[in-house]
Amino acid sequence: MKQLASVVAFGISIALAGCDRHPQTPTADAEAAVVEPAADPAAQGPARLDGYGPLTLGATVDEVRAAWKEPLQGEVADDYCHALRPQGSQADDVILMIEGKRLVRYDVRNDRIVAPGGGKVGMSLGRVQMLYPDRGDLTPHKYDEKGHNLRVGPATEGGALINFEINGEGTVTAWRVGKTPQVDYVEGCS
Template structure:
């Protein structure tokens, strides 16, 4: 009997020390439900979708010359129907013709047997390789990116003018060829397949 009275007194003391009243039987289950619901709902700031996706700049790669070609003009394929590429007083014959586009000043393409064989980037052009090399770049810049290119004397300019041709050009695959002027800077960039890649005067 003494032990029972001691336990009862201890329970009363603990209840008196509690800072919050014990919840009613129904209230306890209600609070538990509210806590579970709150934890199940994600933070709105985290799950809110962005109002708009990043927009790519149209034509961002339009001025990039690659081994495959320039924009819709592709090495080894016909000139795209309905494109701005066409003969405009440039040399033309049954065997070879050159085409230009008002969208690409300073650029022309050689077409043989109905297919684009070479694209040439010359003066006044803003077209560049993906490495950033364009007309006006130094020979040192070219060699930094393109080591091992074969050097040949330029046909019309004195040294140090030269041609720098990719080592894979003879394989028949699309390749690069640079013209370096007497000032040591790029005067033209050619992309195409042999023998057109090495023509020095348009179709010749």
């Protein structure tokens, strides 16, 4: 009978311990971490891990200019790093990095274009990390002592990387896609 009383007392103490809990209110980061189901990949926009719009990483300058169909600002006089920018309606959408006279990277600094996998400018670091679980390495930002870079590895071997720049408030300010070493050039072509 003593054993039964001990078991009952133990069960009651466990049940009462659960009553002392208070519901937690979700934080802003927890709410922001909710990931909506992915839409049709074709509807998500021009950004891809292998290129941007009609462009493919590794394409020659001539192939880039022919595929873009609209004028691109910038000259590529040699094999060093150069930036090409669209003119017209897409002028602020993307910066194309050319090195060795080939497309090696592209940069986005606005919230209109969604990165491959769903990240974009304006998102919190927590939400971006939820979109790319187990693939992101967080490193300090070179110029912002409170900022970071989230370098997202490719889902498959040999693929391009995504590098998200995060400011001191924990918000994505820019991102870029490319292969190493160009995706890691902090200053771009400077």
